[in-house]
Amino acid sequence: MSFAKQFDDELSRLFRARTHELKSYMWPTVGAAPQLTRKRVKKGIQGLQSFATADYLRSKDAKRILRSYDHKRQWQPKRGKGFGARAKAKNFKAWFDKKIKTKNCVYAFWNGSRCLYVGRTLSGKGRPTSHFQKFWFRQTTRIDIFGFDRKRDVPRFECMLTHRWEPVHSHVTPASKKYYTVCPVCDGKKFISDQVKWLFRLR
Numbered sequence: 001m002s003f004a005k006q007f008d009d010e011l012s013r014l015f016r017a018r019t020h021e022l023k024s025y026m027w028p029t030v031g032a033a034p035q036l037t038r039k040r041v042k043k044g045i046q047g048l049q050s051f052a053t054a055d056y057l058r059s060k061d062a063k064r065i066l067r068s069y070d071h072k073r074q075w076q077p078k079r080g081k082g083f084g085a086r087a088k089a090k091n092f093k094a095w096f097d098k099k100i101k102t103k104n105c106v107y108a109f110w111n112g113s114r115c116l117y118v119g120r121t122l123s124g125k126g127r128p129t130s131h132f133q134k135f136w137f138r139q140t141t142r143i144d145i146f147g148f149d150r151k152r153d154v155p156r157f158e159c160m161l162t163h164r165w166e167p168v169h170s171h172v173t174p175a176s177k178k179y180y181t182v183c184p185v186c187d188g189k190k191f192i193s194d195q196v197k198w199l200f201r202l203r
Helices: 003-026 038-056 060-066 085-099 135-139 151-165 184-199
Strands: 071-075 104-111 114-121 142-148
Touching (some): 060 184, 071 085, 104 151, 151 184
Antiparallel strands (some): 071 142, 104 114, 104 142
């Protein structure tokens, strides 16, 4: 079943719950009344957001954004990179200063095919080494670095990777500054939430 069909089915269930009382006026045998509670509306919003996000991430527009970085590099904390987090951090910093030519980056920590963490650094602040002391760093098998010439596109790319890869130890952090490019997934989720709350508002 397509994500669009699942979206439509979930929306139809909410509408059936909202209009049940009205239909019962004309057709008394319409059936048992479905419950439209705040919990049900919240669950409906989450379902609609999930289907819409999954559908969008397969679109050409999403794929274009996910390829919009200007540079990409990869570092692996394997043998020869030092023993322990501090030694590896020192090795990584030297590699970063030599290989990364921009101060605006999105980085992703991986354990095989499982994404552990997605973060960003702007203007050269908050390097990925700040995470080398985290308990989950020992599981890291590689770090991907995506460099950007334009600072304003970094938060959007971080959001998109987080939606796409669903990292274990990080969550979506939408950009707050007006001049940053808006993440279409975050924007879409807000639109769905606002619309559903308006359509199915409760006392």
